[in-house]
Amino acid sequence: MSTTDRSLAPDRTDWTTVRSDFPFLERRIDGQPVIYLDSANTSQKPRQVIDAMSTFMATGYAPINRSAYRMAGEATDAYENARRAVARFVNAPSADEIIFTKNATESINLVATAWGRQNLGEGDVVVLTHMEHHANIVPWHMLAAERGIELRWVPLTADGQLDLTDLDRLLDGAKMFSFTAMSNVLGTLPPVEHLCTAAHAAGAVAFVDACQFVPHNATDVQAWGADLVAFSSHKMCGPSGIGLLWGRMELLDSMPPFIGGGNMIDDVRLDGFTTAPVPAKYEAGTPPIVEAIGLGAAVEYLEAIGMDEVRRHEMELTRYALDTLVGRYGHDITIHGPTNLEVRGGVLSFAFRDIHPHDVSQVLDERNICVRAGHHCAKPLMRLLGANATARASFYLYNTTDDVDALADALDGATDIFGL
Amino acid sequence: MSTTDRSLAPDRTDWTTVRSDFPFLERRIDGQPVIYLDSANTSQKPRQVIDAMSTFMATGYAPINRSAYRMAGEATDAYENARRAVARFVNAPSADEIIFTKNATESINLVATAWGRQNLGEGDVVVLTHMEHHANIVPWHMLAAERGIELRWVPLTADGQLDLTDLDRLLDGAKMFSFTAMSNVLGTLPPVEHLCTAAHAAGAVAFVDACQFVPHNATDVQAWGADLVAFSSHKMCGPSGIGLLWGRMELLDSMPPFIGGGNMIDDVRLDGFTTAPVPAKYEAGTPPIVEAIGLGAAVEYLEAIGMDEVRRHEMELTRYALDTLVGRYGHDITIHGPTNLEVRGGVLSFAFRDIHPHDVSQVLDERNICVRAGHHCAKPLMRLLGANATARASFYLYNTTDDVDALADALDGATDIFGL
């Protein structure tokens, strides 16, 4: 579907109502509303999620998978329902393929450690891209230090897309291709399906860091043809303290465990142990029970709105923001990343005149505008951009064009102070 | 202070008020109250904790350590305040020595992996005890499988205490002594200080699994002389999704990281990375933000009551339960573990006539009495007890002697059905 088609479709969603679901956005500081433009970092939570968690803690909290009384059974069912909801949300073939971790970072470490230790030795190749988040770099560095694997990097084009010219050569002989489905700095949406196909053609496992993608787009892990996909609850209206890993059962089944302890075992003796079936095998210890309930509520919340709607809304906001900021500030603002909205999500990293991003963010904060200034946990990418920081405004379903206007207005203030 | 002294002291706490702080306990099923005796598994949450989390999500939720606007600064402060509260609660010398993990199981895996890989090789010895939870067994099995370390086990006496006769011989040449501060099956409270001293005398690191201890007793990691201590939020009135590791800074500083990603780095380049200082070094990715806030509230809640009071209350409940159950059922009930309450916490694992624990729990559940039946994630210990399961009633600050009476009454029902 092209952008134009989408804009012509009637706007089914009342975004003002959506916004009013988020109590945080009703907060006033010095009488002024808070304008939250840091959702690529972590998202706000709708009342529905907050209430689901409080209600569960107040009336239904009980252990999972351990005790046999009804309340424990009900809590376990609620926990497993959340797993089913997540599976449905990303179109996983089976709920048992969804692993609850603590965050996407743990999901990626799980794969790098469990799969990596089993399958990678001296000289084996893992391919990453220049736009990865530290979460999809450091675990591989750790593995490289431990067992001498080689890391190769897919470079970027001038407008911040993956430069795939040499992809086949890079993938040649690789055992793993791990890449982001959306850059948290540039907003770039790489061609995931194509990359998975290329990985498989080279005999590599295709691992997708979908942290930034899943919260903002309809996700279909099967259509992607991916082998493993990591994402996080806290960026998709769900609570902190829980992350996700989806993987093909065959792979999850064959990998050794990552964290050992209760719940992930079949039997434990003084001289060894055997593991429980997936997903329990990867969920050692007391899991994020309350968090799973919250995440389930978040998924239902997003499903009710529809992820295509969310994407369309964010595309419109992004177009409006690009038009407004460039229209107003021309060459005084540099917005990184692709301008074609088909391949970019609602993340705007920018440089404003010669003012340091940290100072930009300070001036915006004066008007309660929350943007992130820094390296966005992507230092290798920042070096490529020739900056050690950018300011980043990122949108979500609760943002409006008013927020964009407020951002544009507030930038003027920076000029006043720094007189540049 | 002896038991008798404690009983003579005036009861400072109004336990009925305490109980009314826990909304779960007001729940009725079929008109009957819920009697929660599964706190060794996971504890219920007071209103104060639930409210702290909801309020934070509704009005203060923002990223930690990443963005520079005020709300992010405030959220970071709140998160760090929780760290300080936990440090105070266990008398850690510095808040920076408190690491937030996802649960105690991750804390133990962190040590087994990060410290273990750095310090243990073929033939090196780790000493555990026969009363460990799977969380303090499986990570060491995993390490043993990977690098051929030797595990030695401190045996038990007939009444379920550690048999320390051969301790020095077991510790001879050991590099690590990892042991529980309270058995989750037997309630046994081993002499932690003595064990730490013995570990150090042998040149071993002393690692305490304090999961069951911290929620129920005043904890002083310095008085113990421990090197590392793991525990969990969800067992101490706090939320799920967050665990704790305390360690001496010197050790934490020298260990390599466990999970790699954002926040734990100082710098990341294409060819490697450097780590951030402790605690960030061990907190990769978006941390359990909301959960830390909840845990902070839980700590404050427990502090206001006083952990000595909690311990006294549970001692009284345990004595009452032992008296009542043995008084009523005599030899028909076998309660495992020490009878000296000075060395036992409020955990009662029992066998009732010849009825299988699972059936006992079923019958109790009919009266909304929640006990755990099973191996309690301690299969090696269960084998020693000659059972593959026990029923376990465990107490916390919200339990009363009425709960004990209800348990004792309900056990009669089991006899009716099974006619034994």
Place this chain on the structure above:
Amino acid sequence: MAGLEDLYREIILDHYRSPRNRGELPTPPAVRAEGHNPLCGDEITVFIDVDDSEGEGVVRDVKVSGQGCSISQSSASMMSQAVIGKSVPEVLAVVKRFKGMMSLDTGNDDDTGADEPTIGTGGDGAEHPLGDLEALQGVVKFPVRIKCATLAWNTLLEALDQ
């Protein structure tokens, strides 16, 4: 709410108190599989002796050892009775039917063919194709106990897989 009488039927308690086919079989010729219920610690060992001398293979003998709750033990006892003397395909059909009964989803017994095997000591196969095993139907109302009831059956499948 389902009452305890739905769970603890007399037939179940009878099999629990006097389990049939307890014990072990020499391996080989029998094969042996172990099952654990990680929830409650139940451990069961199933020995199955299949006579492969002609065609499909016929279950000559089954023995069960291990410890467990009333539901897992009685289900194991009934299972042993239900499969002895049956051909392997017949056994698989019984397992499938039993697991169907133990499933929380309703309406998934769309494979009630005419050629279903009858089982058990009761004998009146047409109306009660699972015989004694029907007594375990009440377990479905106590979802946490389903794993107890299916433990012996899953272990049987593992043994047959060998």
Place this chain on the structure above:
Amino acid sequence: MAGLEDLYREIILDHYRSPRNRGELPTPPAVRAEGHNPLCGDEITVFIDVDDSEGEGVVRDVKVSGQGCSISQSSASMMSQAVIGKSVPEVLAVVKRFKGMMSLDTGNDDDTGADEPTIGTGGDGAEHPLGDLEALQGVVKFPVRIKCATLAWNTLLEALDQ
């Protein structure tokens, strides 16, 4: 709430626009240390040349390179001015005093002795022992910026440690 004018004092903006002692020094004789502010990505390199020829050691020269926000850059610039020509113990005293000013805890400046070194371009040491650096006092009202202000100083300490 503190206004932006508390943060962005004219002196600070002046040091930001025209940073003093930018550049590098040959190592050796100088030593070099790098500092990162992981929050915002600021990177700073401090070069310090200490003349150890007699006794305590005297800071002969300091240069600063790297990129950063107005606060970290101006603080680095002022730092360089404040330490050039001082003895190592004097430098340490200035660092301590500066970090004291940047600390959120109030009332921890109980070590205001008479022998405190005076610093900076302003000169009227008695009333303003930190000279220009006093302008950075407003940063404390913006706690997330404290790390920006102290970056150069921590990096200086690292360089001195070598």
